[in-house]
Amino acid sequence: NRAFVLNSRPSRETPAGPHNFRYVESDIGEPGDGQVLVRHHYLSLDPYMRGRMNDAKSYAQPQPLGEVMVGGTVGEVVASRNPRFAVGDHVVGSGGWQLYSLSDGRGLRKIEGGTPMQAWLGPVGMPGVTAWYGVNKIIAPQAGETVVVSAATGAVGSVVGQLAKLAGAKAVGIAGGAAKCEFAVKELGYDICVDHSDADFGDRLKAALPDGINGIFENVGGKPFEQAMLWLNPFARIALCGLVASGYDGTPTPLPDVRVLLNTRSRMEGFIVSDHMALWPQALGELAGHVAAGRIRWRETVAQGLEAAPQAFFAMLKGGNFGKQLVKLVE
Numbered sequence: 581n582r583a584f585v586l587n588s589r590p591s592r593e594t595p596a597g598p599h600n601f602r603y604v605e606s607d608i609g610e611p612g613d614g615q616v617l618v619r620h621h622y623l624s625l626d627p628y629m630r631g632r633m634n635d636a637k638s639y640a641q642p643q644p645l646g647e648v649m650v651g652g653t654v655g656e657v658v659a660s661r662n663p664r665f666a667v668g669d670h671v672v673g674s675g676g677w678q679l680y681s682l683s684d685g686r687g688l689r690k691i692e693g694g695t696p697m698q699a700w701l702g703p704v705g706m707p708g709v710t711a712w713y714g715v716n717k718i719i720a721p722q723a724g725e726t727v728v729v730s731a732a733t734g735a736v737g738s739v740v741g742q743l744a745k746l747a748g749a750k751a752v753g754i755a756g757g758a759a760k761c762e763f764a765v766k767e768l769g770y771d772i773c774v775d776h777s778d779a780d781f782g783d784r785l786k787a788a789l790p791d792g793i794n795g796i797f798e799n800v801g802g803k804p805f806e807q808a809m810l811w812l813n814p815f816a817r818i819a820l821c822g823l824v825a826s827g828y829d830g831t832p833t834p835l836p837d838v839r840v841l842l843n844t845r846s847r848m849e850g851f852i853v854s855d856h857m858a859l860w861p862q863a864l865g866e867l868a869g870h871v872a873a874g875r876i877r878w879r880e881t882v883a884q885g886l887e888a889a890p891q892a893f894f895a896m897l898k899g900g901n902f903g904k905q906l907v908k909l910v911e
């Protein structure tokens with residue numbers, strides 16, 4: 581087997597980078613009674629992993645040093661001594677940054693159907709459920725309302741925009757670069773997309789919002805968030821999903837003057853998708869239906885080989901990904 585373990589934690593003097601990970605080789609191992617051996621086809625790279633590198637109090641435990649880095653995986657069962665799984669089954673789970681994982685079957689789900697297996701790490705996986713929760717349970721867009729989505733073409737954001745459109749809302753995307761914005765409108769169905777790297781981003785966002793904002797799905801923080809908060813309509817709903825632009829390196833995203841929440845009687849709610857496991861079956865069922873019917877589309881950036889994972893991970897945190905960031909682990 582081959583794997584990456586977390587070798588050291590980032591610090592003020594030495595910011596996070598690929599040097600924090602160590603490449604290790606070990607025996608694959610044989611499944612014991614009740615265990616399955618999974619060969620991973622794809623590893624998912626997600627922003628939450630950056631938070632796990634820190635030894636700080638958060639909603640999840642830090643990643644222990646010297647252990648295989650946490651991560652979602654899809655793959656096939658290659659040996660099984662667990663009656664729930666047979667050799668050849670395709671499964672999604674949390675196998676980590678490695679080629680093979682041994683599991684007792686807990687947290688491992690069989691996947692079926694014609695959709696490519698890596699979709700279970702994207703639109704019909706954790707990012708999709710994240711989008712579903714924020715859209716349906718926090719923003720609850722009404723027909724004709726305006727929903728703003730940052731990181732609009734990313735794993736979560738791409739699903740948010742399409743769910744907002746399916747609800748009959750107007751979807752306004754914010755993304756980094758002309759190519760992402762073009763994709764957002766032409767392929768994902770956003771009504772308009774504003775490039776946050778434009779010098780006049782603020783003015784362009786304002787121009788894209790003639791009817792103000794009823795909902796914000798915030799993935800980024802920083803400038804996109806500050807600018808969007810200027811245009812809230814009364815009774816707006818803000819789903820605070822992630823702050824990838826700032827929070828994870830310790831740079832704060834200041835809350836705009838809280839008076840805006842009072843004056844507009846708006847509601848801002850942070851959420852973590854793993855707190856809502858009871859809703860996952862419903863969410864995944866609806867998302868799978870949308871994907872199968874072609875109502876939800878997505879794009880992937882695929883790094884080749886486990887060795888490429890650390891670089892691809894840090895590139896993703898800076899917007900180097902275009903759609904869901906994956907690592908392909910098999911030829």
Ligand code: NDP
Pocket residue numbers: 625626627628706707710731732733734735736737754755756757760776799800802804820821822823824825826851852853854896897898899900901902903904905
């Ligand atoms: P994405 O696929 O959206 O990738 C991250 C994106 O963030 C980049 O592609 C980039 O998009 C954007 N970005 C990075 N830096 C900046 C910056 N300085 N300014 C503006 N945009 C930036 O990742 P995910 O879809 O996996 O995750 C999106 C967000 O959702 C993250 O904040 C993540 O932590 C959060 N999340 C939260 C969950 C929860 O339970 N609350 C669960 C899953 C994810 P662009 O180039 O378009 O700007």
